[in-house]
Amino acid sequence: MKRFALSVLLFWFVAVMLGRLYGLQPNVIDLDNILAKPGVHYWLGADDLGRDILARVLKGVEVSIWVSVIVTLVTMTLGVTVGLLAGFLGGAADKVLMQVTDIFLAFPGVLLAIAFAAVLGAGLGNLILALCLTGWVSYARLARAQTMSIRHRQHVVAAESLGASIPRILGRHILPLLASVLIVEATYSLASVMVAEATLSFLGLGIQAPEASWGAMLRDGVRYMLVAPHYVLVVGLSMMSLVLAINLGGDYLRDKLDVRTER
């Protein structure tokens, strides 16, 4: 499983690099080859404007990875800060925070992100903003629960009684103990942000034409499924291979770092 995950990730890395070296053009329109089948010239066929699907898939990977890395970093920083404070301080601050997260969690799945993106308007920046606005909640819950279980350990109490400041206690004495849980969670969240980004782009709320994105390509692929089934298959398989590899990587890290979370 570990080998499979690593080879898929390596495959995509090499493919993207080769695509860049070779100078593949994802946005060049070729009206003579609309929805062309895979062949010598277009290895994976061409889309509804005759653009090279291979080039667009490779461009889509890059966009997808950037978005998920940015969103994961921002939501993790924000959520962990909030969660650490709530778990450490307890009391009213904690109660309020839990109510707020409960309200966010009352919107199932990506519904809230869809709503935010719809109101903010389509575009890459707004897509990232919408995913960040809704993504911090799970980190806050996780960090709070972990902090509460660590809060009364002797080394924390000792630091407290020696007069260490709250930022120091949180940063030096509690955060390092959360590291392995957070690394595992962040790996899974890379995959789930990737899916969420594709969901929003599928609905036309994400990255706008002519830029390539997996969600938008899947939507076009469904539209032209009757005449060019290779389009949707190529994009879908590419995306699932990457998401699966990242999730398997998460499983590996979870076992390796001995993290027990209910997922």
Added chain:
Amino acid sequence: MLSRLLHAAIVIFGVLLLTFLLVHAVPGDPVDVMLGDSATMADRDQLRADLGLDQPILTQFWQYLHKLSRADFGQSIHTHQPIAELIVARYPATLKLAICALLIGLAIGIPLGIYGALHNGKWQDMLVTLISVRFSAMPAFWLGPLLMLLFAVWLGWLPVSGMEGQSSIILPALTLGFGLSAILTRMTRTSMLEVLNEDFIRTARAKGLSEREVITRHALRAALLPIITIVGLQMGSLLAGTVITETIFSWEGVGRLLVESIEKRDYPVTQACVLAIALSYVLVNAATDIAYRLADPRTKGA
């Protein structure tokens, strides 16, 4: 129980506040976004007054709650139909789809999970786990087209999309149900494994019951309790999943209405759809919580 109800009430209030803020507190002028550049000044003022955007924000929120209490969701900017009517017309289709998907999820997930647990550690178990991990990693916008391609385009057994005929529900329900079955499989397996190690299972076996009776009458009953909770929680992702699934299969439900309203920038309709889906989820969760407490005497007073 009282504190649970209070909690649910606070969450519902928060949901109302957040959906309200979606339209009324976004940066920029929502009227500009909704009407586009070609609208006249009079059109703008009219819409602004209709939506109450010329009032202070607290007054707006109060009016919003007041209208909602009379089931008045306002009207669509484009068709001027009352939104409550739109939602009532579309809701049954979504509900039907969600229930069919739930039944499919249960029909696949529970037997598969039991099978996995009974073959714990053997290759059958590995296979079950592998399948359930694979399926849960398949979002609706990928599984849907895949099923469509296989059963509608290549085999021609089922209609590609739309709502005509009884068989048109099969593909969208399978798309949603497969994802659910993956999670149910894993939960059933874990829950069964725990129960199978209990003393009362050993007792049941020791008193000479057949393996079938041990599983169905003793183990499954005890293992089902956590599954109820999961089903309740998963109703949420099911409802969210309908947004994508309905879009793919042109299923005329609330999810499709939501996407259409986004495309037309019909904000009041978007707002109402989000609210309808979120409130359904909150209510299902609260009902699950209560059902669980009633079913398990150990949680009384907790």
